Amino acid sequence: MGPVSLFIPCTVDFMMPRVGVATVRLLRRLGIEPRYHEQQTCCGQPAMNAGYLDRARKAAKHFIDVFGDDDVIVSPSGSCTAMVKYHYPELLGGEPSWRRRAEDLSERVFELSQYLVDVLGIEDGGGVFDGTVTYHESCQILRRLGVSRQPKALIEQTRGTTFVPMEQADTCCGFGGEFSYRYAFISEEMVRDKIGHYLDSGADLLVVSEPGCLLNIAGYLSRNNPEKRALHLVEFLAGPETDENT
Amino acid sequence: MKIDTGNFVRNAKLEMQNQYARTFLSLLPPYIAARRVKVMGSFPDPAAAQELSRAIRAEAVARMPDLLEEFEKNAIAAGARVLWARNAAEANEMILSIARERNVTMVTKGKSMISEETGLNDALAREGIEPFETDLGEFIAQQLGRPPFHIVGPAINVPVEEVCDLFMKKAGMQEETTDPVELGYAARLFLRDKFRRARLGITGVNMAVADTGAIINVENEGNIRFNKSSPRTQVSVMSPEKVVPTTTDALHLLRVLCRNCTGQSISAYVSIDRGPREPAEIDGPEELFIIIVDNGRSRLYHDPKLREALRCIRCGACLNLCPVYAKIGGYPYGWAYSGPMGQVLNPALLGLEETGDLFKACTLCGTCREVCPAGIDHPAIFLHYRALEVKRKRRSSGRWEAILFGVWGTAAAHSAVWRFLYRLARPVLAVFGKKGKIEAMPGPFAGWFGARDLPVPARRTFRDQWRESLSKQGGAS
Ligand code: SF4
Numbered sequence: 001m002g003p004v005s006l007f008i009p010c011t012v013d014f015m016m017p018r019v020g021v022a023t024v025r026l027l028r029r030l031g032i033e034p035r036y037h038e039q040q041t042c043c044g045q046p047a048m049n050a051g052y053l054d055r056a057r058k059a060a061k062h063f064i065d066v067f068g069d070d071d072v073i074v075s076p077s078g079s080c081t082a083m084v085k086y087h088y089p090e091l092l093g094g095e096p097s098w099r100r101r102a103e104d105l106s107e108r109v110f111e112l113s114q115y116l117v118d119v120l121g122i123e124d125g126g127g128v129f130d131g132t133v134t135y136h137e138s139c140q141i142l143r144r145l146g147v148s149r150q151p152k153a154l155i156e157q158t159r160g161t162t163f164v165p166m167e168q169a170d171t172c173c174g175f176g177g178e179f180s181y182r183y184a185f186i187s188e189e190m191v192r193d194k195i196g197h198y199l200d201s202g203a204d205l206l207v208v209s210e211p212g213c214l215l216n217i218a219g220y221l222s223r224n225n226p227e228k229r230a231l232h233l234v235e236f237l238a239g240p241e242t243d244e245n246t
Numbered sequence: 247m248k249i250d251t252g253n254f255v256r257n258a259k260l261e262m263q264n265q266y267a268r269t270f271l272s273l274l275p276p277y278i279a280a281r282r283v284k285v286m287g288s289f290p291d292p293a294a295a296q297e298l299s300r301a302i303r304a305e306a307v308a309r310m311p312d313l314l315e316e317f318e319k320n321a322i323a324a325g326a327r328v329l330w331a332r333n334a335a336e337a338n339e340m341i342l343s344i345a346r347e348r349n350v351t352m353v354t355k356g357k358s359m360i361s362e363e364t365g366l367n368d369a370l371a372r373e374g375i376e377p378f379e380t381d382l383g384e385f386i387a388q389q390l391g392r393p394p395f396h397i398v399g400p401a402i403n404v405p406v407e408e409v410c411d412l413f414m415k416k417a418g419m420q421e422e423t424t425d426p427v428e429l430g431y432a433a434r435l436f437l438r439d440k441f442r443r444a445r446l447g448i449t450g451v452n453m454a455v456a457d458t459g460a461i462i463n464v465e466n467e468g469n470i471r472f473n474k475s476s477p478r479t480q481v482s483v484m485s486p487e488k489v490v491p492t493t494t495d496a497l498h499l500l501r502v503l504c505r506n507c508t509g510q511s512i513s514a515y516v517s518i519d520r521g522p523r524e525p526a527e528i529d530g531p532e533e534l535f536i537i538i539v540d541n542g543r544s545r546l547y548h549d550p551k552l553r554e555a556l557r558c559i560r561c562g563a564c565l566n567l568c569p570v571y572a573k574i575g576g577y578p579y580g581w582a583y584s585g586p587m588g589q590v591l592n593p594a595l596l597g598l599e600e601t602g603d604l605f606k607a608c609t610l611c612g613t614c615r616e617v618c619p620a621g622i623d624h625p626a627i628f629l630h631y632r633a634l635e636v637k638r639k640r641r642s643s644g645r646w647e648a649i650l651f652g653v654w655g656t657a658a659a660h661s662a663v664w665r666f667l668y669r670l671a672r673p674v675l676a677v678f679g680k681k682g683k684i685e686a687m688p689g690p691f692a693g694w695f696g697a698r699d700l701p702v703p704a705r706r707t708f709r710d711q712w713r714e715s716l717s718k719q720g721g722a723s
Contacts (some may be wrong), residue, residue, distance in 0.1 A: 013708040014668060015701050022709035024716055036712050039661040047651055047658075049610065051632030055655030062659045078372045139611035140494050168276060176609025183607050184693030185259060190609075192697070193272075219698035222683060 004060065005067060006086075007045050007075035007109070008038045009043065011211040019211060022238035023076050023112065029126050029238070030116075034074075035064045045083045045090075049177055060088050064101050072119075073109045077211050078141030081111040111141060112234055113209060117150035123157045125237035130160040131204035133236070134192065136217065137170040138210035151209050151233050157239065163190065166201040168193070173218040191220045199228070206230040247362045247393060251580030251592055254603035258578035267395070267403040271572050278566040281509030282617070288511055289501075299502040300621030302495045303557040306487075308555070310547060313456040313489045314538065320459030322443050324521025326534040334364035337539040341366065341481055344535060345375050348479060350446045354437075356463065356470035357381040358450025359560060360485050360539055362394065362582040363595075366448070377448075378440045380469035382433055386498065395576045397562040398508055403575065437469070447477035447531070451484035452503070452559075453496045454536075460520040461536070462496055464513045471517045472657065480522070480531035486543050488555040499559060502619040506563035542595045551630050555590045557620035562587070564614035564624065570607060579604060586614035586624045588668070593631050600637070605631040646690070665709070672703045 004027060008020045027034045046060030063084065067073050075081045088102035117124045133155050141147045148170075156163045174180065174190025181187075194217060198206045208214045209232055218230045250257065261267060285588040304477040306313060318328045329335035345353065353370065355377050367388070370377045379388040383400035387393065391411055395401030401409075408524040421430040449470050453462040461482050462469045474480055489619070490496050504510045523530030533579045546552045565571045565585020576584035580601075588622045589608065593601040605628040614624040640648050678687045679702035686695045694700060706714070 005382055008708050014672075014703050016383075017704045017706065017708040017711055021711060021716065024712075028719075035719065036709075038709055038713065041658045041661050041664040042654075047654065048629065049632070050647070050651065051629070051634075051636035052648075052651040052655070053633045053636075055651045056660070058655045061660035062516060062616060062661075066661075137610070143612040143616050171275070172609050172611035172613070174569070176611070179607065179609045181691045181693035183255075184696050185262070186573050186607065187609075187693075188697040189262070190569055215700065216698065219694070219700055222699040223685070223697060 004032050004034045004115075005038065005070035005073045006034045007043075007067065007073050007077075007080065008036070009075060009077040009080045010041070010210055011131050011215060012076060015215060016232070018241070019214075019232045019235055021074055021241065022232070022235045023074075025241070026125060026127075026234055026238040027074075030122060034114060035070075043080045043083045045087075048087060048091065050085070050196055057091055059100060060084075060091055060102070063154070064088070064098070064105055064227075067105065068101065071108060072115070074103075074112055074115045076112045076209070076232060078111045078122045078138055078145050078147065078243040079161060079212060081109050081209060082140045083112075084109045088169055094111070098166060110166075111145055111147055111209070113150040113154055114145060114147045117153055123153045125158065127237045127239045128159045129205070129236060130237070132162045132164045132202065132212040133205045133207055134164050134203035135169060135233075136166070136173060136198075136206060136208045136213060138208065138213045139172050141209055142170055152232065154237060155207060164201050164203045166203070166206075167197045169197070173213045173216050175212045177212065180216060187216075188220075193218050195220055195225060195228075198230075199225070204229075205236070207233050207236050209233040213243075247582055249596060249600070251596065251604060252600040254580060254607065255580045257477075257580065258574040258607075260575065261575050261577055264403065264575075266405050267575050270337060270402055271575055275567050275569070275572050278563075279389050282506065282563065282567075285505045285509045285511055288505075295498075295502060296619055299433055299483075299499055299619040300557075302490065304489045304561065306495070307547075307553060309491065310486060310489060312587045313491060313597050314486055316456040317454050317459060317489050318538075320457065321461075321521065321536055322459070324459045325524075326459065326521050326536050328536045328538065331537055331539045331541075333541050334539070337364050337370035337483065337537055338366055339345045340374055340482070340535075340537055342375070344479065344481060345370070345373070345446055348445060350375060350479075350625060352376045352378065352440065353446045353448055354378050354380050354444040354473055354477065355384075356447070356449035356473040357384050357399075357400075357485055358448070359464070359582050360450055360483050360541075361448065363485075363541065364483075364539060366483070377469060378437065378444075380437050380440070380473060381465070382430065382469075382659065383466060385433060385437065386412065397560065397565065397576070397587075403467050411578075437606065439499070441472050441476050444477045444561065445672045446479045446481065447473035448481045448483065449473045451482050451488050451536075453499060454484055454489045455493055455496050455518075456489055457492050458520055460493070460518050462500070463519075464500065464515070465517075466508070466510075466514040468515050471515050472497070472515055474519055474531070475529040478532050479535070480533070481535045481537060483539060486538055486540060487558075488608075499619075503559055503561050506561040506617065513546075546594055551627070552594050554622055555594045555627065557622055558591065559619075559620050560587065561619060563617045563619065564622075567613050567617055569611060570609070583613050590622060590624055590627050598631055600636050601637060605635075626668040668703075672705070675703050676705075 012019045034209040044056035048056035085106045092098040092102045173194045367377045374589040379385045386401035395403040417436040452464045522534040571585040579588040581592045589604040610625045678684045683699040
């Protein structure tokens with residue numbers, strides 16, 4: 001198997017680069033040297049969800065050109081992974097040669113925890129965290145990719161960590177991209193519930209595997225419960241950075 | 247029923263202020279989810295049972311025209327009269343003329359969503375014919391002059407004190423009480439009297455079985471069975487997609503329907519009736535009319551993407567578990583169908599112009615898709631509607647969004663442009679930042695900041711960091 005190629009979503013690239021940095025750090029700790037194509041842009045998810053299919057197709061083709069030959073593509077986002085894995089072949093259905101490339105690519109894209117646990121059989125990321133941790137089951141990761149056991153196994157194997165369950169962990173946090181600001185009055189209520197369940201769980205930390213959900217959840221905490229924290233799974237596994245990176 | 251889909255946002259905000267409804271709605275999803283999982287567990291293989299019902303629905307819809315003809319033939323052979331209505335107005339007119347010919351001034355009704363869709367009650371009332379809903383919840387909602395709140399609990403949002411007042415005023419209740427059993431008894435006394443006098447009963451249809459011509463109704467109160475057995479004349483109103491090939495298919499759907507609907511393995515009453523009363527039978531109507539109301543279904547049938555919408559069996563699982571529905575309840579969807587089911591059906595049947603919020607007010611979480619026993623991919627249909635709307639709007643106006651996505655598309659295909667635009671945009675966004683976070687911002691994203699902060703977009707993106715240092719640290723291991 002060739003090197004692991006990093007698929008860093010734009011939310012991470014622009015808003016939370018520390019998640020990308022943590023991904024690199026974690027992979028290296030596990031003995032995996034990643035590569036990163038600097039030409040990558042966006043997978044096209046926002047355009048598709050907003051109904052701009054031709055724009056999404058442009059992004060998809062660019063993605064396929066950039067990542068086309070890589071053996072393994074790994075992303076710290078489940079929704080972006082699902083976009084490439086399941087939506088590309090559909091989106092490019094009208095162009096047979098592109099569709100074939102998309103279908104071919106589909107097999108080689110993985111959400112990070114899925115790759116670690118299912119492909120490499122690694123459940124111990126080598127991290128340390130002293131405290132109780134709970135986990136939010138992001139919609140695309142859970143229902144599109146069917147990934148739920150993997151991130152929890154990684155959390156449970158972390159030294160010093162006790163996993164605690166959270167009520168309605170599998171209920172949407174209310175992000176939904178455009179939904180979050182267009183229907184903010186509903187979205188806010190949903191994220192408020194999510195945080196309520198987090199607080200009730202008594203956990204010291206909430207771990208999330210989806211950058212979009214993390215923006216939503218951490219954004220709410222920052223405003224309303226600044227003493228409580230939420231981290232991306234990969235940040236949690238990689239542990240705190242030694243240098244400052246922003 | 248009045249169409250109010252265009253006021254989704256206003257109505258949703260209004261509903262969110264109703265504390266009583268909110269409490270109920272917040273308790274519903276976890277309760278239903280647990281109950282549903284438990285009762286689905288009584289299938290030897292729940293996933294297989296679900297797959298089977300999806301296959302049955304897909305096949306039934308694909309064969310719909312033929313199955314309808316077969317159903318008609320067998321229903322007529324059993325003595326029913328089958329009428330075909332192209333739209334709501336025709337359907338209502340058929341029922342009105344049946345009523346007029348029999349000099350009927352009052353009808354009893356069983357719960358029927360298609361009659362909500364056609365606005366039958368209003369049409370009857372306009373002609374001086376008084377309709378009485380006989381499902382307890384529907385009865386309360388009707389007497390209050392409100393549309394049904396929830397598919398299974400049409401009046402579940404009405405506090406018991408209000409029900410008491412209502413029954414004192416309109417249902418002849420003698421003494422005030424908030425005891426549900428007493429209230430139920432009062433409604434029963436009132437409605438029994440209506441049943442005794444009704445000469446025309448109108449009900450909906452859960453399933454129409456093609457190979458026998460039988461009609462199946464599912465309920466928990468027995469009022470539909472009353473409607474189907476007591477009045478001299480009975481009208482069953484159905485939309486064409488209710489038809490299923492065989493009794494075996496129907497029985498499987500029934501098992502899945504009840505489990506998904508109320509978490510019961512079977513409802514308290516299941517009525518399977520074929521034709522009107524036969525000479526040797528002691529009850530049942532003397533004449534039975536079956537009205538099949540198309541009202542847009544043929545168009546959906548011929549649309550390769552939207553045909554799927556016809557698979558719905560109205561179990562309500564999708565709305566019971568929808569996290570958005572759990573916040574706003576059934577009213578904001580603005581028409582006969584609410585929740586994800588309504589977000590699929592209302593735009594399909596009413597057009598996209600006035601239903602835009604229905605397919606946009608969704609996070610695409612996919613819970614509906616996961617639970618749907620009919621195999622409907624709701625999120626995919628919402629994306630389809632969104633794409634259709636963009637196509638339509640693009641031609642007429644250059645909204646900021648279209649321009650934005652135009653530029654975005656070019657940038658996404660050219661990484662240099664992509665990076666360049668970020669360099670331009672970042673300082674503009676960073677203006678609103680304080681101590682690493684943005685707490686407010688004007689413009690289209692303003693809504694985000696009501697209850698949430700956002701990190702300031704990074705000065706050094708991941709890609710910058712990769713170039714400058716990260717890539718060079720590698721190879722050590
Ligand atoms: S769309 Fe909703 S109501 Fe219709 S069958 Fe599926 S889950 Fe049930």
